[in-house]
Amino acid sequence: MSPPLIEVYDRLLKRYGPQAWWPGQTPFEVMVGAILVQNTNWRNVERAIENLREEGLLTPNALYQASSGDLEELIRPAGYFRVKAKRLRNLLTWLHDRYDGSLEAMFETSVDTLREELLAVHGIGPETADAILLYAGGMPVFVVDAYAHRVLARHGWIDADADYYRIQEVFVESLPADAVMFNEYHALLVRVGKEHCKPTPLCEGCPLCELLPEGGPLGREDF
Protein backbone atom coordinates (compact mmCIF):
# COMPACT_ATOMS: atom_id res chain seq x y z
CA MET A 1 0.00 0.00 0.00
CA SER A 2 1.36 3.39 -1.00
CA PRO A 3 1.88 6.06 1.66
CA PRO A 4 -0.64 8.96 1.98
CA LEU A 5 1.75 11.50 0.47
CA ILE A 6 -0.91 13.99 -0.65
CA GLU A 7 -2.41 14.04 2.81
CA VAL A 8 1.05 14.35 4.35
CA TYR A 9 1.76 17.34 2.13
CA ASP A 10 -1.53 19.04 2.92
CA ARG A 11 -0.98 18.56 6.62
CA LEU A 12 2.55 19.88 6.58
CA LEU A 13 1.62 22.89 4.47
CA LYS A 14 -1.29 23.68 6.73
CA ARG A 15 0.86 23.35 9.84
CA TYR A 16 3.97 25.20 8.68
CA GLY A 17 2.97 27.27 5.65
CA PRO A 18 5.24 27.89 2.62
CA GLN A 19 8.94 27.54 3.44
CA ALA A 20 10.34 29.85 0.74
CA TRP A 21 13.16 27.54 -0.29
CA TRP A 22 15.94 27.36 -1.49
CA PRO A 23 17.60 29.99 0.72
CA GLY A 24 19.81 31.32 -2.10
CA GLN A 25 19.64 34.58 -4.00
CA THR A 26 20.57 33.33 -7.47
CA PRO A 27 20.59 29.99 -9.30
CA PHE A 28 24.37 29.98 -9.14
CA GLU A 29 24.32 30.55 -5.40
CA VAL A 30 21.90 27.63 -5.11
CA MET A 31 24.30 25.40 -7.03
CA VAL A 32 27.19 26.33 -4.78
CA GLY A 33 25.03 25.80 -1.71
CA ALA A 34 23.98 22.37 -2.96
CA ILE A 35 27.62 21.23 -2.84
CA LEU A 36 28.46 22.97 0.42
CA VAL A 37 25.48 21.59 2.31
CA GLN A 38 26.42 17.95 1.75
CA ASN A 39 26.09 16.30 5.17
CA THR A 40 26.36 19.72 6.79
CA ASN A 41 24.22 22.12 8.80
CA TRP A 42 22.91 24.99 6.67
CA ARG A 43 24.11 27.57 9.21
CA ASN A 44 27.69 26.58 8.46
CA VAL A 45 27.02 26.81 4.74
CA GLU A 46 25.74 30.36 5.16
CA ARG A 47 29.07 31.44 6.63
CA ALA A 48 30.92 29.97 3.69
CA ILE A 49 28.60 31.58 1.15
CA GLU A 50 28.94 34.93 2.91
CA ASN A 51 32.72 34.63 2.60
CA LEU A 52 32.39 33.96 -1.12
CA ARG A 53 30.00 36.88 -1.51
CA GLU A 54 32.37 39.28 0.25
CA GLU A 55 35.09 38.26 -2.19
CA GLY A 56 32.77 38.75 -5.15
CA LEU A 57 33.04 35.09 -6.11
CA LEU A 58 29.36 34.20 -6.50
CA THR A 59 29.45 34.15 -10.28
CA PRO A 60 30.52 31.22 -12.47
CA ASN A 61 33.49 33.02 -14.02
CA ALA A 62 34.78 34.54 -10.80
CA LEU A 63 34.63 31.27 -8.90
CA TYR A 64 36.14 29.39 -11.84
CA GLN A 65 39.16 31.68 -11.70
CA ALA A 66 39.65 31.55 -7.92
CA SER A 67 42.66 29.61 -6.66
CA SER A 68 42.15 26.31 -4.85
CA GLY A 69 43.85 27.67 -1.76
CA ASP A 70 41.61 30.73 -1.57
CA LEU A 71 38.54 28.62 -2.21
CA GLU A 72 39.43 26.21 0.59
CA GLU A 73 39.94 28.98 3.12
CA LEU A 74 36.71 30.75 2.22
CA ILE A 75 34.52 27.67 2.45
CA ARG A 76 36.25 26.26 5.54
CA PRO A 77 33.26 26.96 7.84
CA ALA A 78 31.13 24.56 5.80
CA GLY A 79 33.32 21.62 6.77
CA TYR A 80 34.97 18.98 4.52
CA PHE A 81 36.52 22.05 2.94
CA ARG A 82 39.20 20.25 0.93
CA VAL A 83 36.83 17.79 -0.73
CA LYS A 84 34.18 20.45 -1.25
CA ALA A 85 36.69 22.82 -2.85
CA LYS A 86 37.56 20.05 -5.31
CA ARG A 87 33.88 19.34 -5.94
CA LEU A 88 33.14 22.99 -6.61
CA ARG A 89 36.05 23.17 -9.03
CA ASN A 90 34.81 20.04 -10.80
CA LEU A 91 31.38 21.63 -11.18
CA LEU A 92 32.82 24.96 -12.33
CA THR A 93 35.17 23.32 -14.81
CA TRP A 94 32.34 21.28 -16.27
CA LEU A 95 30.10 24.37 -16.48
CA HIS A 96 32.86 26.33 -18.19
CA ASP A 97 33.82 23.60 -20.66
CA ARG A 98 30.33 22.36 -21.47
CA TYR A 99 28.24 25.54 -21.32
CA ASP A 100 30.82 28.30 -21.45
CA GLY A 101 29.93 29.18 -17.86
CA SER A 102 26.30 29.96 -18.74
CA LEU A 103 23.54 28.68 -16.46
CA GLU A 104 20.99 29.80 -19.05
CA ALA A 105 22.58 27.50 -21.61
CA MET A 106 22.88 24.74 -19.04
CA PHE A 107 19.19 24.79 -18.17
CA GLU A 108 18.14 24.68 -21.80
CA THR A 109 19.26 21.06 -21.76
CA SER A 110 16.53 18.47 -21.18
CA VAL A 111 16.15 17.41 -17.57
CA ASP A 112 17.17 13.78 -18.11
CA THR A 113 20.29 14.67 -20.06
CA LEU A 114 21.30 17.39 -17.65
CA ARG A 115 20.85 15.06 -14.72
CA GLU A 116 23.18 12.52 -16.33
CA GLU A 117 25.73 15.21 -17.01
CA LEU A 118 25.62 16.45 -13.42
CA LEU A 119 26.00 12.92 -12.06
CA ALA A 120 29.11 12.52 -14.19
CA VAL A 121 30.74 15.41 -12.33
CA HIS A 122 32.91 13.98 -9.57
CA GLY A 123 31.39 14.90 -6.21
CA ILE A 124 27.82 15.33 -7.45
CA GLY A 125 25.54 12.48 -6.43
CA PRO A 126 21.78 12.01 -6.83
CA GLU A 127 20.67 14.45 -4.14
CA THR A 128 23.01 17.25 -5.16
CA ALA A 129 22.09 16.82 -8.83
CA ASP A 130 18.38 16.86 -8.07
CA ALA A 131 18.68 19.89 -5.77
CA ILE A 132 20.38 21.79 -8.59
CA LEU A 133 17.75 20.73 -11.13
CA LEU A 134 14.84 21.69 -8.88
CA TYR A 135 16.04 24.66 -6.89
CA ALA A 136 18.41 26.28 -9.38
CA GLY A 137 16.65 25.22 -12.59
CA GLY A 138 13.01 25.02 -11.57
CA MET A 139 12.74 21.55 -13.07
CA PRO A 140 10.11 19.16 -11.65
CA VAL A 141 12.48 16.75 -9.89
CA PHE A 142 11.75 15.45 -6.40
CA VAL A 143 14.71 15.88 -4.06
CA VAL A 144 15.20 13.08 -1.56
CA ASP A 145 17.37 13.67 1.47
CA ALA A 146 18.10 12.26 4.91
CA TYR A 147 14.97 13.94 6.30
CA ALA A 148 12.67 12.48 3.66
CA HIS A 149 14.21 9.11 4.38
CA ARG A 150 13.83 9.38 8.14
CA VAL A 151 10.35 10.90 8.17
CA LEU A 152 8.93 8.27 5.84
CA ALA A 153 10.73 5.33 7.45
CA ARG A 154 9.79 6.53 10.94
CA HIS A 155 6.10 6.33 10.06
CA GLY A 156 6.39 3.01 8.34
CA TRP A 157 5.72 4.41 4.86
CA ILE A 158 8.94 3.05 3.35
CA ASP A 159 11.45 0.36 4.28
CA ALA A 160 14.19 1.67 6.53
CA ASP A 161 16.80 0.48 4.03
CA ALA A 162 15.10 1.97 0.94
CA ASP A 163 17.66 3.66 -1.32
CA TYR A 164 17.51 7.10 -2.97
CA TYR A 165 15.75 6.02 -6.15
CA ARG A 166 13.20 3.89 -4.37
CA ILE A 167 12.20 6.79 -2.13
CA GLN A 168 12.06 9.17 -5.07
CA GLU A 169 9.88 6.71 -6.93
CA VAL A 170 7.40 6.62 -4.06
CA PHE A 171 6.92 10.39 -4.30
CA VAL A 172 6.83 10.56 -8.08
CA GLU A 173 4.26 7.77 -8.27
CA SER A 174 1.80 9.54 -5.97
CA LEU A 175 2.26 13.19 -6.93
CA PRO A 176 1.81 15.34 -10.03
CA ALA A 177 5.13 16.50 -11.55
CA ASP A 178 4.91 20.04 -10.23
CA ALA A 179 8.17 21.87 -9.51
CA VAL A 180 6.54 24.35 -7.14
CA MET A 181 5.01 21.58 -5.05
CA PHE A 182 8.17 19.43 -5.14
CA ASN A 183 10.09 22.45 -3.92
CA GLU A 184 7.68 23.05 -1.06
CA TYR A 185 7.34 19.39 -0.16
CA HIS A 186 11.05 18.81 0.26
CA ALA A 187 11.38 21.94 2.41
CA LEU A 188 8.43 20.89 4.56
CA LEU A 189 9.94 17.45 5.17
CA VAL A 190 13.13 19.09 6.36
CA ARG A 191 11.10 21.36 8.63
CA VAL A 192 9.09 18.58 10.25
CA GLY A 193 12.18 16.41 10.44
CA LYS A 194 14.10 19.09 12.31
CA GLU A 195 11.29 20.05 14.63
CA HIS A 196 9.55 16.78 15.42
CA CYS A 197 10.92 13.67 13.75
CA LYS A 198 14.31 13.94 15.39
CA PRO A 199 16.51 10.89 15.96
CA THR A 200 15.68 11.33 19.66
CA PRO A 201 13.22 11.83 21.16
CA LEU A 202 11.04 9.86 18.85
CA CYS A 203 8.46 12.04 17.01
CA GLU A 204 7.54 14.32 19.88
CA GLY A 205 4.45 16.30 18.86
CA CYS A 206 4.81 15.11 15.28
CA PRO A 207 1.83 16.13 13.12
CA LEU A 208 2.27 13.08 10.91
CA CYS A 209 1.88 10.49 13.66
CA GLU A 210 -1.75 11.59 13.82
CA LEU A 211 -2.21 10.06 10.38
CA LEU A 212 -1.31 6.62 11.69
CA PRO A 213 -4.05 4.35 12.99
CA GLU A 214 -1.81 3.43 15.92
CA GLY A 215 -1.28 7.09 16.77
CA GLY A 216 2.48 6.72 16.97
CA PRO A 217 5.55 5.99 14.87
CA LEU A 218 5.93 2.55 13.37
CA GLY A 219 9.51 2.58 12.20
CA ARG A 220 12.61 1.32 13.87
CA GLU A 221 13.86 3.47 16.70
CA ASP A 222 16.97 4.44 14.78
CA PHE A 223 14.71 6.15 12.27
Next chain:
DNA sequence: GACCAGGCACATC
Protein backbone atom coordinates in the same frame (compact mmCIF):
# COMPACT_ATOMS: atom_id res chain seq x y z
C1' DG B 1 32.59 15.20 25.39
C1' DA B 2 29.12 13.02 22.59
C1' DC B 3 26.06 13.70 19.04
C1' DC B 4 24.19 15.87 15.04
C1' DA B 5 24.00 18.20 10.38
C1' DG B 6 19.75 19.04 2.96
C1' DG B 7 26.35 13.37 0.85
C1' DC B 8 29.71 11.30 -1.82
C1' DA B 9 33.57 8.46 -3.27
C1' DC B 10 36.41 4.75 -2.30
C1' DA B 11 38.33 0.49 -0.07
C1' DT B 12 37.50 -3.98 1.37
C1' DC B 13 35.24 -8.26 1.89
Next chain:
DNA sequence: GATGTGCATGGT
Protein backbone atom coordinates in the same frame (compact mmCIF):
# COMPACT_ATOMS: atom_id res chain seq x y z
C1' DG C 1 26.41 -6.06 -4.12
C1' DA C 2 26.52 -4.90 0.56
C1' DT C 3 29.01 -2.74 4.28
C1' DG C 4 32.44 0.40 6.41
C1' DT C 5 35.28 4.58 6.42
C1' DG C 6 37.26 9.31 5.49
C1' DC C 7 36.18 13.86 4.93
C1' DA C 8 35.76 18.82 9.06
C1' DT C 9 33.31 22.61 10.96
C1' DG C 10 30.18 24.55 14.43
C1' DG C 11 25.90 24.24 17.44
C1' DT C 12 23.48 21.83 21.22
